[in-house]
Amino acid sequence: MDIRSLDLNLLVIFDAMARLRSVNKAAEAVGLSQPATSGALARLRSVFDDPLFVRSGSRMEPTPRALELAPAVRRVVQTIAGEILQPSGFDPATADRSFTILTPDIGEVAFLPGVLRRIRTQAPNVRLHAVSRPRAAAASALESGDAELAVGFFPDLHKANFYQQALFKTSYSCIASAANAGAGSRMTLKQYLAARHIVVRPDGREHLLDRFLDDKGWHRHVTLELSHFMSLVSILPGTDLIATVPEDIATVVGRHVALKRIELPFKAPQLQVQQYWHRRMQNDAANKWLRSLFYEVNRRDAGAGMPG
Structure with a gap:
């Protein structure tokens, strides 16, 4: 038969x-x-x-x-x-599995602590693997299943086959070592462009601020270019360098070293921080739980700063 x-x-x-x-x-x-x-x-x-x-x-x-x-x-x-015929289910209390999250180094510091505290009580056998990928590789990692979620600023994922959910908006802050006598609380545009800058471009990617300044025809004097935001913790102290970074990064770096904030001589663009997933994961119960957890822990109201 x-x-x-x-x-x-x-x-x-x-x-x-x-x-x-x-x-x-x-x-x-x-x-x-x-x-x-x-x-x-x-x-x-x-x-x-x-x-x-x-x-x-x-x-x-x-x-x-x-x-x-x-x-x-x-x-x-x-x-x-x-x-x-049973609907797909996921029980975090009994699940024994690993999830891979795409996020830059600052995302590891800003987004993961609260999520890990929640996982410890709700899903004790769930493990997270946080990785950073070049901008062009983020889409393929989500498409192939090498990663379940991307969290941060990923403008290249604003396209078909990807879902996105807003977490919060943030802007930029200019920071310098508290011991930098040459840096005041504010500076003119001419002083800002002439100052010695550290620029951080994770994975070599151009940032929103780069495009903003280029569109204005403004060019900074870049003394040092880095790939990791957290390197600022060891490099800024004892120098006359300044760095213009997202607010969360200024907050995190300020927890480790003494900083002074410098008022920017222009209105900086806002960063929309979101989480992204591929459409094939839209109805997956485990992915739903994961992104719900990230949303609950990391969503902020307008104007709210990074939680302590």
Whole structure:
């Protein structure tokens, strides 16, 4: 017999008949009319070339062939109902798995601590793997399943096949070492452009501020270019360098070294920090839980700063 010739719905009828030994009771159990159930039984008899169930008094007794088939059919029906047709589920309390998150180094510092505290109580066997990827590689990592979520500023993911959810907006802050005597609380545009700058471009990517200044025709005097924001912790102190960084980075760096904030001589653009996932993960229960967790922990109201 070719399995393609068998309507698997007929196995549900067979299983009900094998258990209930009655066309009427089987019809009620599967939600069909009595004529429809009788028609299905007729098709079953044709498929298996056997009467299968024969009336004996008030019951429909199984033939030897039906008795032989009944255990296997029962297993198939239970497997389809209990495993294949069950909605996808995810129980964080019992889950034992790892999730890969795309985020820059500042994301590890800003986004992960609160998430990890929540995971410790809600999902003790869930593990996170935070990685940084060049801008061009983020999309392919989400598409291939190498990463489940990207969290941060990823303008290249504003395209088809990707979902996005806003977490908060932030702007830029100009920082210098507290010991930098040449840096006051504010400076003119001319002073700002002439100052010695540290520029951080994670994975070599151009940042929103770079494009903003280029569009204005303003060019900074860049003394040092870095790939990691957290390097500012060891480089800024004891120098006359300044850095213009997202507010969260200024907050984190300020927790480790003494800083002074310098008012920017222009209105800086705002960064929209979001989380992104590929469309194939939209209905995945585990991914839903993960992005819900990141949203609950890291979402901020307008104007709110980074939590302590």
